[in-house]
Amino acid sequence: xxxxxxxxxxxxxxxxxxxxxxxxxxxxxxxxxxxxxxxxxxxxxxxxxxxxxxxxxxxxxxxxxxxxxxxxxxxxxxxxxxxxxxxxxxxxxxxxxxxxxxxxxxxxxxxxxxxxxxxxxxxxxxxxxxxxxxxxxxxxxxxxxxxxxxxxxxxxxxxxxxxxxxxxxxxxxxxxxxxxxxxxxxxxxxxxxxxxxxxxxxxxxxxxxxxxxxxxxxxxxxxxxxxxxxxxxxxxxxxxxxxxxxxxxxxxxxxxxxx
Amino acid sequence: xxxxxxxxxxxxxxxxxxxxxxxxxxxxxxxxxxxxxxxxxxxxxxxxxxxxxxxxxxxxxxxxxxxxxxxxxxxxxxxxxxxxxxxxxxxxxxxxxxxxxxxxxxxxxxxxxxxxxxxxxxxxxxxxxxxxxxxxxxxxxxxxxxxxxxxxxxxxxxxxxxxxxxxxxxxxxxxxxxxxxxxxxxxxxxxxxxxxxxxxxxxxxxxxxxxxxxxxxxxxxxxxxxxxxxxxxxxxxxxxxxxxxxxxxxxxxxxxxxxxxxxxxxxxxxxxxxxxxxxxxxxxxxxxxxxxxxxxxxxxxxxxxxxxxxxxxxxxxxxxxxxxxxxxxxxxxxxxxxxxxxxxxxxxxxxxxxxxxxxxxxxxxx
Numbered sequence: 001x002x003x004x005x006x007x008x009x010x011x012x013x014x015x016x017x018x019x020x021x022x023x024x025x026x027x028x029x030x031x032x033x034x035x036x037x038x039x040x041x042x043x044x045x046x047x048x049x050x051x052x053x054x055x056x057x058x059x060x061x062x063x064x065x066x067x068x069x070x071x072x073x074x075x076x077x078x079x080x081x082x083x084x085x086x087x088x089x090x091x092x093x094x095x096x097x098x099x100x101x102x103x104x105x106x107x108x109x110x111x112x113x114x115x116x117x118x119x120x121x122x123x124x125x126x127x128x129x130x131x132x133x134x135x136x137x138x139x140x141x142x143x144x145x146x147x148x149x150x151x152x153x154x155x156x157x158x159x160x161x162x163x164x165x166x167x168x169x170x171x172x173x174x175x176x177x178x179x180x181x182x183x184x185x186x187x188x189x190x191x192x193x194x195x196x197x198x199x200x201x202x203x204x205x206x207x208x209x210x211x212x213x214x215x216x217x218x219x220x221x222x223x224x225x226x227x228x229x230x231x232x233x234x235x236x237x238x239x240x241x242x243x244x245x246x247x248x249x250x251x252x253x254x255x256x257x258x259x
Numbered sequence: 260x261x262x263x264x265x266x267x268x269x270x271x272x273x274x275x276x277x278x279x280x281x282x283x284x285x286x287x288x289x290x291x292x293x294x295x296x297x298x299x300x301x302x303x304x305x306x307x308x309x310x311x312x313x314x315x316x317x318x319x320x321x322x323x324x325x326x327x328x329x330x331x332x333x334x335x336x337x338x339x340x341x342x343x344x345x346x347x348x349x350x351x352x353x354x355x356x357x358x359x360x361x362x363x364x365x366x367x368x369x370x371x372x373x374x375x376x377x378x379x380x381x382x383x384x385x386x387x388x389x390x391x392x393x394x395x396x397x398x399x400x401x402x403x404x405x406x407x408x409x410x411x412x413x414x415x416x417x418x419x420x421x422x423x424x425x426x427x428x429x430x431x432x433x434x435x436x437x438x439x440x441x442x443x444x445x446x447x448x449x450x451x452x453x454x455x456x457x458x459x460x461x462x463x464x465x466x467x468x469x470x471x472x473x474x475x476x477x478x479x480x481x482x483x484x485x486x487x488x489x490x491x492x493x494x495x496x497x498x499x500x501x502x503x504x505x506x507x508x509x510x511x512x513x514x515x516x517x518x519x520x521x522x523x524x525x526x527x528x529x530x531x532x533x534x535x536x537x538x539x540x541x542x543x544x545x546x547x548x549x550x551x552x553x554x555x556x557x558x559x560x561x562x563x564x565x566x567x568x569x570x571x572x573x574x575x576x577x578x579x580x581x582x583x584x585x586x587x588x589x590x591x592x593x594x595x596x597x598x599x600x601x602x603x604x605x606x607x608x609x610x611x612x613x614x615x616x617x618x619x620x621x622x623x624x625x
Contacts, residue, residue, distance in 0.1 A: 067521050094527030104522035108541050108620055117536060118526035150620040170526060 013221060016043040018174055018205050019064065024073035026059060033059050034070065035229040043173075046206045048216040048237075051226035052252060057209045060226070061176045064207070065096045078173055094122050097167030101179040103159040105151035111138070111162050112147040115169045123170070130169070137165040141195050157188030161195050168199075175199065177208040213256065217241065225249045314594070325585060337588040338595045341579045345595070348415015348570050354407060357398040358418050365391065388429055395422075411489040415570035417599060419489075423496060423561040423571065428554050430497040435504025436543075440534060442509055453505070460502035465560055468495040473567035492564050500557045507549040511542030544618045551611035555604045572596055 019041035026034040033056050041047060049057045062068040063075060066082050066089050075082040077092045106114050115134035119125040125133075138144045141161040143154075151159055160180055167175060177196065181189045193215050200206055200219045210216070216223050216237055223240040225233045225248075233240070233249045244250045274283055286296045317332030320339075328334035338345070347358050368387050371377045399422070402408035414422065441453035460468075472495040473488055515538055523533030543550070565574035576592040579585065 065525055067524060090527050090529060093525060096525075098522075098525040100518060100522065100525075102516075102518050104516075104518035106519065106522070106537055106541075108544065108618075118528060121532050121536065122527045152620065166526070 012203070013045050014043040017041070018043050018045075018078055019207075020074070020076040022074045022076075024063065024070050024075060026056075026063065026068065026070045026072075033229050034063070037073070037231060039224075039231065041174075041205065041207065043205055044203050045222060046200050046220050047208070047222050047224060048220040049207065049209045049224045049226060050211065050213075050216070050252075050256075051232075055226040056229040057226050058178050061098075061178055061207055061209055064174075064176060065093050065098055067098075090122075094118070094170055095172055096174045096176060097170060097172035098176045099160070099163050099167055099178065099180045101182050103151070103156070103163045103183075105159055105163055105166070107151050110148055110150055111143075111154070114151065114162060115166045118166070118170050134165070134169050137168045138162070140168070140198070141165045142191075155188060156184045157191045160184065160188075160192045164192075164195055164199070174205045174207070177206065177210065179209050179211070181210065181212055211256065213241070225252065227252070325588070328588075333591050333594070334588055335591060337579075337585050337591050341575075341585075344416060344579060345572060345575050346416045347418045348575055349413045350409060350415065350418065351407075351413065354401070354409055357401070357406065357409075361395045361398045364394070392426070392429070411487055412569075414489065416575045417572045419564075419569060420558075420561050420571040420573075423493060423564065424554075424558045426493050427496045427500055427557045427561070431500040431504050431553075431557065432550070434497065434501035436508050436539065438501060438505035439508035439512060442505065443512055457502045457505050460499050461506070463499075465496070465499055465563055466566060468499050469563055469567050471495070488567065489569060492567060492569060496557070496561065500553060500560075503553050503556075504550070507546050507553055508542065510549065511544075511546035512538065514545050515542050544615075547611050547615050547618075551607055555607055558603060558607070559600060572599060 017040055019039070021037050021039040024034055024037040025032070037060060049060065051057050059068055063070050063082075064077065070082075078095060080088055080092055082088065082092060105111075106117070109117065112131060112134055115137065116127065116130040119130040119133065120127055123130075135144055135147065138147055141164055143158055143161055143165075146154055146158060146162070151162065154162065164180075180196070181192050184192060189212070193212060196206070196208070196215065197219055206219075208215070208220075220237050222234055223237050224231055225240070225244075225246075227248055233244065233246050235245075240249075241253065244253055274280055287293045313332050315332075317330050318335055319328045319330055319332065320335050321327065322336045323340055325334065325336070327336050343352070343355070347355055350358060365387075368383065368391060371383055372380060372387075377383075397403060398406070399414070400409055400411065438453050438457055441449045442457065444450050444453070469492055472491040476491060519537055519541065520533065523537040528536065562571055562573040564571055565577070570578065573596050576596050577589075580589040580592045
């Protein structure tokens with residue numbers, strides 16, 4: 001425990017606001033999936049969003065790089081507001097990395113090509129430079145030896161680490177994780193979580209939708225609980241787990257911590 | 260605790276592997292299969308030897324008129340005497356070298372495409388698709404570079420069949436891809452234009468299209484404006500086949516998981532980048548069998564140009580067999596046509612299979 005606290009203490013959160021959501025609402029047809037979301041994320045924060053399925057947590061982070069559109073309110077990413085303007089959307093997407101539940105690697109490209117693609121085509125980086133950078137990130141996620149393989153030849157955990165490296169190659173300011181370990185076999189969860197922990201130690205601003213409460217306790221500086229499309233409660237992890245305020249949170253915690 | 264020692268692998272039973280295993284598994288696995296195998300062998304015995312006898316052993320191969328055909332087998336003299344017409348139609352004898360040159364050039368360009376490890380396949384492929392047609396066109400029709408003009412109504416035979424098919428294939432695929440993308444577009448006008456286009460061309464028979472292009476279209480064009488009949492037929496074929504191609508490509512686009520689109524977007528790739536780099540390479544790979552199917556259909560459909568007075572391979576053979584000097588030798592002509600068509604179609608089919616194997620990168624899809 002003391003070691004964890006020491007780790008966290010090193011992770012400075014600056015005052016700079018990276019993400020700001022004001023009164024965000026979203027509907028899927030008639031279904032009101034996000035209600036009155038207000039959220040401010042500062043540079044270097046590590047936020048874990050949890051909640052029962054269908055509570056809107058994935059939808060919320062998918063709104064942050066406009067994989068989903070919000071219908072009311074404002075989302076401001078690093079000073080740029082998300083609107084219909086395609087230029088703004090592309091600019092924001094290239095600054096915001098995203099890791100998916102099902103990895104979504106490109107199966108027709110090698111691991112290295114997966115990583116180099118966006119730097120070459122979006123950042124217009126020379127191929128050599130992009131490859132060198134990609135190899136560096138693959139080393140950081142500890143799979144440089146797989147660079148020439150195709151995603152289909154890797155295990156789930158390795159694929160997810162490639163996906164993380166692929167996002168990092170764009171040098172993002174913010175990383176979004178949408179249930180990154182939910183599709184993994186139990187023995188592979190740890191290798192992905194370790195990668196995420198070491199990423200957090202570099203001071204990356206991270207928002208993770210996850211059910212890994214151990215990860216939340218170790219890494220997060222704030223835990224957000226959502227249900228029915230609303231943010232019910234948010235707090236520092238110690239407070240959140242030991243002293244939940246709302247009954248809904250208590251019920252949720254009792255259910256997941258039983259297992 | 261005892262250490263885990265795996266049991267040694269035993270050899271498979273003799274009846275499972277090798278020649279005996281293969282025979283047992285494939286030809287005689289059950290009484291019904293045994294009966295069918297024997298019946299098939301009997302039919303082969305009944306029909307294959309006479310066929311070979313007719314086509315090869317008692318066939319007449321040499322000569323220059325029907326008098327050479329006396330043995331009762333196939334009279335290939337008919338084919339060899341008319342060979343030039345079957346290949347290039349009425350193309351002037353003195354100019355046939357131009358067609359041969361283009362053919363040799365095409366084959367020479369294609370060979371490196373099949374060589375493993377050849378570095379510049381992309382450039383060469385682009386040249387075959389976009390550069391070669393111009394060279395071929397200049398060679399074929401002449402009228403420049405000191406080449407004598409050869410009107411397209413002199414073009415014919417296998418040469419015409421291949422020109423129509425090549426143009427059809429090269430133009431229908433990209434047009435089909437654009438139509439498929441358009442049909443899946445979220446822009447309502449683009450989408451409806453593509454839907455209407457595709458449904459219109461799929462709804463009319465090719466014969467009608469060709470007939471319209473050759474007979475009706477000139478009536479609508481202003482006086483004096485009359486462009487080449489072959490060109491009109493080509494445009495008709497391309498538009499017709501691109502509608503089919505569009506649906507084949509669309510089926511591939513729909514098979515790509517949504518996550519691929521999202522991952523491409525999340526990395527900041529633009530629409531055309533994600534289509535060109537991520538979605539289409541995977542979608543087209545998935546539908547290679549469907550694409551080649553359409554190509555093969557297109558290749559065989561070109562024979563329909565007969566009805567608008569263009570003389571492709573089949574119509575050349577048909578008119579040759581109506582020649583009074585050669586009455587009664589249609590069968591040889593049609594067998595020859597069938598053989599040529601089969602060789603090309605089978606070639607395309609094998610090429611598509613090898614392409615599928617070469618592009619196979621995923622052991623599991625995600």
